[in-house]
Amino acid sequence: MRRLPRNPAGLLGAGIVALLVLLALFGPPLWADAAARINPREISQGSSAAHLLGTDALGRDLLARTLTATRLTLGLALLATLIGTATGILLGTLPQVLPRRAGRAVIAAVDLLVAFPALLLAMFTAVVAGLDAQGAVLGIGAALAPAFARLTHTMTASVAGADYIAAARMLGVPRHRVLTRHVLPNIAEPLILNTAQAMGGALLGLSAMSFLGMGVQAPAYDWGRLLNEAFGHVYVTPSAVVAPALAVTLAGLGFMLLGDSFARAAAHTRAPAGGPAAAPAAVPAPDEPAPDTVLEVRDLTVAFPGGTTPVRQVSLTVRAGEILGLVGESGSGKSMTAAAIGQLVPHPGRTGSARIRLGGVDLDGLTASERRRLLGSSLAMVFQDPTSALNPALRVGGQLAEVATLHGGATRTEARDRAVERLDRVRIRHPADTARRHPHELSGGMRQRAVIAMGLMNTPRLIIADEPTTALDVTVQREVLRVLREAVDETRAGALFISHDIAVVGEVCDRIAVMYAGRVVEELPAGALHQARHPYTRALVGSLPDMDTDRSRPLTTIPGRQPAPGDVGEGCAFADRCALATARCATRPELRTRTGTHSVACWEVK
Template sequence: MNSRWSRVLRTPLGATATVLVVLVLGLAVLGPVLWGADAEAVDTDNILAPPSSEHWAGTDNLGRDIFLRVLVAARLSVVLALLAVVIAVTAGLLLGSAPFLVGRRLGRLLSAAVNIAVAFPGLLLALFFAVVFGVGATGAVLAIGLAGAPAFARLTQTLVAGVASRDFVAAARVAGVGRVRILFRHVLPNIAEPLVVNATIGAGSALLSFAGLSFLGLGVQSPAYDWGRLLYDGIGAIYVNPAAAIAPGTAVLVAGLAFNLFGESVAKGLGVTVGAGPLAVAHTASVRRPEPETAVEEAPAAPSEMVLDVRDLEVTFPGPVRPVRGVSFAVRRGEALGVVGESGSGKSLTALAVTRLVGDDGRVDATRLELLGHDLRAADTPVRRRTLGTALAMVFQDPMTSLNPAHRIGGQLAEVAVHHQGMTRRAALARAVDRLAAVRIPDAATRARQYPHEFSGGMRQRAMIGMGLMGAPALIVADEPTTALDVTVQRQVLDLLAAIRAADDVALMLISHDVAVVGEVCDRVLVMYAGRIVEDLPAADLAGAARHPYTRALVAAVPDMTTDLDEPLATIPGRPVDPAAVPPGCAYAARCPLADARCRTEDPPLTADPDHRVACWHAGEPLPTPRVADELVESP
């Protein structure tokens, strides 16, 4: 952080803006002390005197030095502007954060109200509130503050919504953490930089607005004076003494420009987009002491081999849209289960449903959904939260959506032990260092004190795996854990998962687009299409004994050392099915070279063979040649 601020100060714009802001603030503090008495001195012999060496900007109608009054007025002008900014920021934070706290329906009403307020020009709102609160400094402060609140509320809404959509918020909610704690502990710290930058720029705008209200006679009233009031008094004598208006006008311009330039330079130096979308942030489950657990809540002991048992799982979103339709499978201790399919096939949503991380607008139904014998469909209890927190580890596709850039790696790992295992902070940090070492992060004690941006992509992914190992997981769900990693690092991550599985007999559920990786790492493979399992087969049979045309097409689309480089790469014709418009019959029929009239009207069931399940009316039939297959698919 220090290097980032120093980078701001090293730029010509940043250095100039910083000097100007320091001068303005210094003048506001020292001006009344150094020149207060002289600025109030009445000299009837020099009434409305022109500029001179004695009075640089001339005198007013009581013979008071206008230049000294401009210097003294800096305090009231800056203080009132900053008070208005504080009101705007406070009201904006409350309005912008409210939709996150109060729920969707009331939140939409608040968002609509903010959008309507933002549509009005700020000056018009300020004039309206100035009339409501009355003439004077207090009314002007309230008017400018409330007029600036809608824009700040809109910015806060955007930033909060971006952070709230990250994986860490869903994980914290599953863990039972309240919305207020999530907001203050994890959301607001991660959006602090853009808020501070916009507040700094807002100070410059508030200075100009306040001077405008005082100039119109709605702000500071005599005998008090600020720059706007001095400008109002100077306009009356502008043809006799232009400096009487130019001096306070220049002060307003310089001070407003100083704050605006400082905010802009800070935004550029810190990489913040002013008034735009949120920063990419994330975090792990929030800290909360475990609630007392009673014997009544304890679930029965789990079967010795079964880790996860899923029957007739469905995920539904408003519409209705069913991206997961009747999925059933089981994972046993020490088993590695791969889930493959194209984007939109329901792989990740199946994993999120199992881990109870589906968003608030999604509905999860199942006839059975058990982890180590605990019914995950039951009401939220400390027992269920502890089970999910210690027996299940989730490794997300992008660790930067699960690691909070505002907190150190060791502290984020320690939260898991503090929350789910009741460890002290010291013991949890020691455990975090041990787990980082266990996932092969060198110099773990030093690395634990670093932030996520100081880790490489592969190290962040290993840190995420280490977070899952803070407890004693029986199941690791890895959703595309090697995405965006180079081949060498991919191999390291997969080898690490394999080593953990072998050492502790941990079950693994690996979600991937890479059929070759799944076939190499896993024992069994689920192939999903349009939210259904279309084939469940041993990984050893994936290359040569797959029976569903879709599975065989996925395998054929992966090039290997025997692929003829002179021929076009194999592809699957057509596009995946839209979950909102699944056709009748087999969802793959429109792309399948074996499809007939029955396939387009009757949805094939998944066969009951426990060793090799397949949902296809033509399972195992030979496929036509690629040219003939393309013609069959394109034909009506």
């Protein structure tokens, strides 16, 4: 709205719409009597001082009738727009709450309706519903619905992959609540903007229906009905069609210009193969872990159609009060491993494992509802981008409180108080004020600490932090890492810290697992990072400059590139980039324990 005064087209559209609204409100009281007054002596007269735009076949003033018809015309157009909008939004969101096959059927039906000519669909519906104003409104509403359904489905899909949606799913928030609380508020803007343009289309469509005799019937009249009545006399008194034709044109133009201006302003303010994958086969589980183990993963594999396997038999353990760092290049499978642990692998991916235990409970032995309940209360996810991890349409405190009400059984007051306390725990100043703010009102570091506070709402057993400091500057990064370390120490939770920065991992973590091409190739204590044995880990460490680095020499680099998940062969995936590779590397080495706390998957490491 602030940009509207600087947009001439928008000002024109707003002025026309405002004038129409005034005419709809005051037109009937002012001109209804003149519009209904029959005068046999002035039948079908042209323009005159008494009748500026002439009279109709009964001597009634055409200008007065046009002004009076504004209320009925706009009212029917508004009703048709509401019907089309509501029906379209319902159809567009149904795939989010229905089973997958039923959702696809709805999408297919919408695609079929979108391909059908809108006016023909409106006429068909009107014929079925009745050739009157009610049938015309239903027909135009039916014609508008497919386009809104397609827009809604597209916008819903665009936010469905956001981290805050994934977090809500992991918390076990019901589908309908995810839709109404997290999805619809974030796609409301484009829907509202398109409603203004749809209003113009509905007005034109209803006028066309009435003109064809399929809409408003005598003695009632709208602009289309006035055009229908005047059309038979257009060659005798051409002025008879001027008033309703001009009204239809200006009204349609006004709504179209206003809707287009809103859309442009909104856009200006925004920041710049194969069949289904088979579930990977599980292998026998090894011996029982230590009693204080909060996460045990054995032979975790994630596969997608077409032979793409981003995670291959990964085994991890995280103990209480310990931070395990998972490090590797982009595409090594770190984030997909975290998604598999949190049961968030996107369709059509399939997850297989010998065992995934959280807090000693085997996830594979639980029902879907039991699994959601356990993950919602025992697992906290801290995502890379706090902007996408927090719902921009909701206040920060409300989002934190939702966790406590869903899985902690807290009342709203208790949940709000706990949210403020958790914000204070992660060193956010003025936590009560912060809880009342929206995410865009916070800095990047505050948003990330708020996400950590959200994870601590129910005192989780495991915290998964997926590159939580990547988007932050060095100073804020250090603060967030300190908060994470303090949270683990205070709650005695275990943490899986994912990063591509081995220096950050070495600073905050207790142990480090190095991933390459979907597998763990080395696992060692963080304090022994300088004693890494695998060639890949040594290359990562060597590529980090420090105060003793000789600046006259180029930094260490790793030649070549990591193979894509679908191109990993049977041998060592690092062999093509390794200076120590031999013929033996054509067979993949297993991860073997070299010392009590150090394991390496390399034939050349003794």
